[in-house]
Amino acid sequence: MLELKNVSVAYGSIRALRGIDMVVQPGKITAVLGANGAGKSSLLRAIAGIAPVTEGDLLYRNASLKPYPAHRRARMGISLAMEGRRLFRHMAVEENLLLAWSFGPRRTPFAQAVRSVYDAFPILGERRTTKAGMLSGGQQQMLILSSVTIREPELMLLDEPSLGLAPIIVSQIFDFITAYAKARGTAVLLAEQMAVMALRVADHGYVLRGGQVVMHGASDELVKADIVSKLSAAYL
Amino acid sequence: MNAFRHAMARILGQPLLGLAVVVALWFWAGMIDRATVQLLSFLMLNILLAQSINLLTGIAGQISLGHAGFFAIGAYAAGVLTKSHGISVPLALILAVALTAAVGWLLAIPAGRVKEFYLAMMTAGFGLLCFEIAKEWSSVTGGVVGLSGIASPTLRNLKVLGWTFDAVDLFRAMLVATAIVLLLMRNLVQSYHGRAFFAVQASEIAAGSMGIARGQVKRRAYAISGAMAGLAGALYAHLVGYLGPDSFGIMRSVEVLVMAIVGGMGTIVGPILGAALFTWLPERLQVFAEYQFMVYGLILMVIFLVLRRGIAGALTEPTRFIAVRAMAAARAADTKPAAPAPATNPGPADRPALLEVRDLARNFAGLVALDGVSLSLRPGRITALIGPNGSGKSTLVNVVSGIYQPSRGHVVLDGEEIGGKPDHMIAQRGLIRTFQDPRLVPSFTVRENILLGGQRHFRSPMLAAALRWPSTLREEADMVRRAEQVMALAGLDGVADQIIDSLPYGYRRLVEVGRAIMAEPTVVLLDEPAAGLSEAELGRLATMIRHLRDTGKAVLLIEHHMDFVNDIVDDVVVLDSGREIYRGDMRGMREDPAVIAAYLGVGQNDHA
Amino acid sequence: MTFAGQLIFAGVCVGAVYALIALGLNLTFWATRTLNFGQGSLMMLCAVVAVMVFDGGFNIYLGLLAGVAVAGVIAAATEAIAIRPITRLTGSMGWVVTTLGVGIFLQGFVSKFFGSQALAFPSFLFSPRDYVSVLGVRLSAQYLIILVIALALVLLFELFQRRTAWGRALQAVAADQDLAAVMGIPVRLVVTLSFVASGLLAGVAGALVAQITGTVDAAFGFNLLIFGFVAAVIGGMGNTWGALLGGIFLGIMEKLVGGYVSTAAEQAIAFALLMIMLAVRPEGLLGEKEFVKV
Numbered sequence A: 001m002l003e004l005k006n007v008s009v010a011y012g013s014i015r016a017l018r019g020i021d022m023v024v025q026p027g028k029i030t031a032v033l034g035a036n037g038a039g040k041s042s043l044l045r046a047i048a049g050i051a052p053v054t055e056g057d058l059l060y061r062n063a064s065l066k067p068y069p070a071h072r073r074a075r076m077g078i079s080l081a082m083e084g085r086r087l088f089r090h091m092a093v094e095e096n097l098l099l100a101w102s103f104g105p106r107r108t109p110f111a112q113a114v115r116s117v118y119d120a121f122p123i124l125g126e127r128r129t130t131k132a133g134m135l136s137g138g139q140q141q142m143l144i145l146s147s148v149t150i151r152e153p154e155l156m157l158l159d160e161p162s163l164g165l166a167p168i169i170v171s172q173i174f175d176f177i178t179a180y181a182k183a184r185g186t187a188v189l190l191a192e193q194m195a196v197m198a199l200r201v202a203d204h205g206y207v208l209r210g211g212q213v214v215m216h217g218a219s220d221e222l223v224k225a226d227i228v229s230k231l232s233a234a235y236l
Numbered sequence B: 001m002n003a004f005r006h007a008m009a010r011i012l013g014q015p016l017l018g019l020a021v022v023v024a025l026w027f028w029a030g031m032i033d034r035a036t037v038q039l040l041s042f043l044m045l046n047i048l049l050a051q052s053i054n055l056l057t058g059i060a061g062q063i064s065l066g067h068a069g070f071f072a073i074g075a076y077a078a079g080v081l082t083k084s085h086g087i088s089v090p091l092a093l094i095l096a097v098a099l100t101a102a103v104g105w106l107l108a109i110p111a112g113r114v115k116e117f118y119l120a121m122m123t124a125g126f127g128l129l130c131f132e133i134a135k136e137w138s139s140v141t142g143g144v145v146g147l148s149g150i151a152s153p154t155l156r157n158l159k160v161l162g163w164t165f166d167a168v169d170l171f172r173a174m175l176v177a178t179a180i181v182l183l184l185m186r187n188l189v190q191s192y193h194g195r196a197f198f199a200v201q202a203s204e205i206a207a208g209s210m211g212i213a214r215g216q217v218k219r220r221a222y223a224i225s226g227a228m229a230g231l232a233g234a235l236y237a238h239l240v241g242y243l244g245p246d247s248f249g250i251m252r253s254v255e256v257l258v259m260a261i262v263g264g265m266g267t268i269v270g271p272i273l274g275a276a277l278f279t280w281l282p283e284r285l286q287v288f289a290e291y292q293f294m295v296y297g298l299i300l301m302v303i304f305l306v307l308r309r310g311i312a313g314a315l316t317e318p319t320r321f322i323a324v325r326a327m328a329a330a331r332a333a334d335t336k337p338a339a340p341a342p343a344t345n346p347g348p349a350d351r352p353a354l355l356e357v358r359d360l361a362r363n364f365a366g367l368v369a370l371d372g373v374s375l376s377l378r379p380g381r382i383t384a385l386i387g388p389n390g391s392g393k394s395t396l397v398n399v400v401s402g403i404y405q406p407s408r409g410h411v412v413l414d415g416e417e418i419g420g421k422p423d424h425m426i427a428q429r430g431l432i433r434t435f436q437d438p439r440l441v442p443s444f445t446v447r448e449n450i451l452l453g454g455q456r457h458f459r460s461p462m463l464a465a466a467l468r469w470p471s472t473l474r475e476e477a478d479m480v481r482r483a484e485q486v487m488a489l490a491g492l493d494g495v496a497d498q499i500i501d502s503l504p505y506g507y508r509r510l511v512e513v514g515r516a517i518m519a520e521p522t523v524v525l526l527d528e529p530a531a532g533l534s535e536a537e538l539g540r541l542a543t544m545i546r547h548l549r550d551t552g553k554a555v556l557l558i559e560h561h562m563d564f565v566n567d568i569v570d571d572v573v574v575l576d577s578g579r580e581i582y583r584g585d586m587r588g589m590r591e592d593p594a595v596i597a598a599y600l601g602v603g604q605n606d607h608a
Numbered sequence C: 001m002t003f004a005g006q007l008i009f010a011g012v013c014v015g016a017v018y019a020l021i022a023l024g025l026n027l028t029f030w031a032t033r034t035l036n037f038g039q040g041s042l043m044m045l046c047a048v049v050a051v052m053v054f055d056g057g058f059n060i061y062l063g064l065l066a067g068v069a070v071a072g073v074i075a076a077a078t079e080a081i082a083i084r085p086i087t088r089l090t091g092s093m094g095w096v097v098t099t100l101g102v103g104i105f106l107q108g109f110v111s112k113f114f115g116s117q118a119l120a121f122p123s124f125l126f127s128p129r130d131y132v133s134v135l136g137v138r139l140s141a142q143y144l145i146i147l148v149i150a151l152a153l154v155l156l157f158e159l160f161q162r163r164t165a166w167g168r169a170l171q172a173v174a175a176d177q178d179l180a181a182v183m184g185i186p187v188r189l190v191v192t193l194s195f196v197a198s199g200l201l202a203g204v205a206g207a208l209v210a211q212i213t214g215t216v217d218a219a220f221g222f223n224l225l226i227f228g229f230v231a232a233v234i235g236g237m238g239n240t241w242g243a244l245l246g247g248i249f250l251g252i253m254e255k256l257v258g259g260y261v262s263t264a265a266e267q268a269i270a271f272a273l274l275m276i277m278l279a280v281r282p283e284g285l286l287g288e289k290e291f292v293k294v
Helices: A040-048 A070-075 A093-102 A110-120 A122-126 A137-149 A167-184 A195-201 A219-224 A227-235 B002-012 B015-028 B034-059 B067-085 B089-111 B116-136 B167-189 B192-202 B204-209 B214-240 B250-263 B269-284 B286-290 B292-306 B310-315 B324-332 B393-400 B423-428 B446-457 B462-466 B470-490 B505-518 B535-550 B562-568 B586-591 B593-600 C003-032 C039-055 C060-089 C092-113 C141-163 C165-175 C177-182 C187-213 C218-235 C240-261 C265-280
Strands: A002-011 A014-024 A029-033 A053-060 A078-081 A155-159 A187-192 A204-209 A212-218 B355-364 B367-377 B382-386 B408-413 B431-433 B523-527 B554-558 B571-576 B579-584 C131-134 C137-140
Touching: A002 A040, A014 A029, A014 A040, A014 A053, A014 A187, A014 A212, A029 A040, A029 A167, A029 A195, A040 A053, A040 A070, A040 A078, A040 A155, A040 A187, A070 A078, A070 C177, A078 A137, A093 A110, A093 A137, A093 C165, A110 A122, A110 A137, A122 A137, A137 A155, A137 A167, A155 A167, A167 A187, A167 A195, A187 A195, A195 A219, A204 A219, A212 A219, B002 B310, B015 B167, B034 B067, B034 B167, B034 B192, B034 B214, B034 B250, B034 B269, B067 B089, B067 B116, B067 B214, B067 B250, B089 B116, B089 B214, B089 C265, B116 B250, B116 C092, B116 C218, B116 C265, B167 B192, B167 B214, B167 B462, B192 B204, B192 B214, B192 B446, B192 B462, B204 B214, B204 B423, B250 B269, B250 B292, B250 B310, B250 C092, B269 B286, B269 B310, B286 B292, B292 C060, B292 C092, B324 B470, B355 B393, B367 B382, B367 B393, B367 B408, B367 B554, B367 B579, B382 B393, B382 B535, B382 B562, B393 B431, B393 B523, B393 B554, B423 B431, B446 B470, B446 B505, B462 B470, B470 B505, B470 B535, B505 B523, B505 B535, B535 B554, B535 B562, B571 B586, B571 B593, B579 B586, B579 B593, B586 B593, C003 C039, C003 C060, C003 C137, C003 C141, C003 C165, C003 C187, C003 C218, C003 C240, C039 C060, C039 C092, C039 C187, C039 C218, C060 C092, C060 C187, C092 C218, C131 C141, C137 C141, C141 C165, C141 C187, C141 C240, C165 C177, C165 C187, C177 C187, C187 C218, C218 C240, C218 C265, C240 C265
Parallel strands: A029 A187, A029 A204, A078 A155, A155 A187, B382 B554, B382 B571, B431 B523, B523 B554
Antiparallel strands: A002 A014, A002 A053, A204 A212, B355 B367, B355 B408, B571 B579, C131 C137
């Protein structure tokens, strides 16, 4: 689905990623693990087209993404949920969904698409007219996730969906992601600091440190290699 | 090209060059025709105006689209006072300058509250308001008919202290006045007062964090700039003898802006060159006069793409912002670097805290970013503040340093409540912070940036700085000496004279920490100083932080780089969701279940 | 109608045009957080082009169409040459200066090639002497139609913004460009179209003001730009209803001061209001305080 070849990202003189090689499979969840500042967000933003790639190439369905600006990539089925609860805070829940749907492939009529969102997260249906900025953290994360899924993406890029949420909400959100990916065959790239949680749902994992991949493999292998303790040492 | 610019800078830096030019112009004026004397007189006016906007916009960073307003006030004040009230010319001139300075000071009160295009619009509004008043207040200004018969050389009625001035005399007076203003301005720019102007331009928040009172700096910049334009206006009134509102419209403001930008903002020589060019061109080039406004428009459109730093930037190196004599004095004195303090043990944990934070909270529109955090920073100890993204670390630093108001709780610095006080007052009292993204003055050298840290220790009044009093120079030399010591400690002495913008990212972080050391604070808050540093730079950073500890400062270190933290900290506080979840030493933290859960989602035992 | 009533009516009509100008400023503010300081010259240019086409023997409506189109194209060009390349290089001072440069250039161009004297602007809807009776009150037909056009455009715009995908895309770009881009919104195109629309609105506003004043000259626009900005600031930068409110407030103030104090103070009141408003409440009456993130 997606293949990164020797990708480097730099903001001016600050290098965020160096020589990343990575493969993301359809229908699978690939986790990107690492501490703050390891380069997880830069990686996802580079794939989505909003961070400058200075070196290397990104292949999406075997064609280079480099010629395409962010909004074209979005229409090609790549959908990014940015970190820090980025959504349109002054717009209502349903307006956020409508906006996301409007510039997507629009394969499903909006009424139907939004109904399936509210089926998955009933609380969003109850608060459809509430301004997104007034939702709780967990609800905001559900809305961000729904803004991604309502676009019926083929590659979902999720940047720290667990950030600042209670564990129970985190597992609810992770369950949703897993079910969605399996049911639709969507490829998921999940950037997470919470390694244990992420590896529980992921099929494959990459560990970033200082903008480089220091380890990767199947999730169970990573767990076996005691990656969590190593990560814990890296964070703490 | 660089060699040329360097040579030019050396020539322009000659102390006697200015004097030679003034003397030459003085005598030359006696030998040339009236028209040329008139042109040279206008050159003096334009230099004053261009420098006036340069001080406000190029140096203090406050854009002005209404400089004609100050010019008009000075001109009408001088004209009305001498003609309608019979006040003597020199006294009227002084009153006109005082009046424009006062107007500038007052304008700074509303203008100081806004930035960017709001400020541009407000100053444009100020200029247009002055224009409307000149046009409509007929009983005083003569309205659209104008004010004629002001004492001037043409009418042979310009009497100054019993002398009747002819055109050459007036030019010589203007020449001397301009030379004095330029000298004072140079002195000011090369002092801590001038550097404060630049600091406000670069980042108001960073300026506040060094103890610079933004409001006061802006009021001073507006007042001085207003006075300079007012002086130009008063001289203009006597030069031409007639004032009509059309001389003070928006186009005059634009013209002044064009001169300063084309010459080169932020330098002393630039606006002089710009004024010379645009005084000479319309006079000598018929085509230019005909297409004047189209040319001005085009110049404004392309200048930043073609000549970003103006003519001065292309021809010579930028002005430096430390008095040459203070540098020489500092060099002459013993500049042995401060011996890196011997590695001592951290201060005892039971000394009274320098900073006491109690139950501090901060909400943002319903979102709780900080939820009752308490901590104590003791002298000679380094405390790490860590936690996942969004846990409230930066908010804590911002509330403690006075950038955000606390929603609840207390911050006590050295026995004094500082919670809710403005940031520059907190910095003045000795609490200094750094920023996640280093906030330095990009056009300054490393040395000048470091020196900014000493801002809170300077005492010389502005007038003394402008007159370059010996005590001012001594103070400056002392500070430069200390800056040298800080640079030696940080390993920055090799790049002391490099412009910070030309150096790699890592240097900026080290310079910012160096600036904090220069401030000789009691408490330092370092917000992710290690981010993006190489191994070698990390070593230097550690030396600097240990130096702070060993000199008895209380240090708070926010950092994600755990290897780095591990090596240097004494205490650790971990935040999660705006609350403290751990306090103690490093080893204990690694095993603390709450900390592990915060970072990894669940306890380690879950998967084992 | 009483003197005061007439002043207020005239104020509302003029104010609605200020609101239109403010709306044009809001558009570029949303799209790029910048203002076009050459917007005043676009208003002037539209009116001048209309006069030129009309004097060339063509229909005035054709002239207006041409004028508005020219304003739209130049607005988009301004974004491409004077804003986009500059925001990357310098801070806000850069684009203030460059867009001002575009405005000054246009002003210089018009005064050089079309004369610096005022040009007579034809009455295209009604003559200044036409009156209509509304509920028994005699109102100037010209003022009334200007009010109707300005109000209709403001309302249409509000509808466009709330009810269409592109209107929502504009809001999205205003709020968060990166987020808008990853949602599939062509940010660049939205920005360019915003500038075109902003130029069109400036052109219409210029034509409407020229209709009232009866003449147009090269220096015609800059004060109008400030008036439009005052309207935008009173209402809160970026707020459509605020712009309407602010414009009408300014218009009424202006006419009342002109009628009861002195016509000489008519213009000055706007500048004074601008400085007071920015000093006391820069976020405007309807605006929310922007939070500065450190």
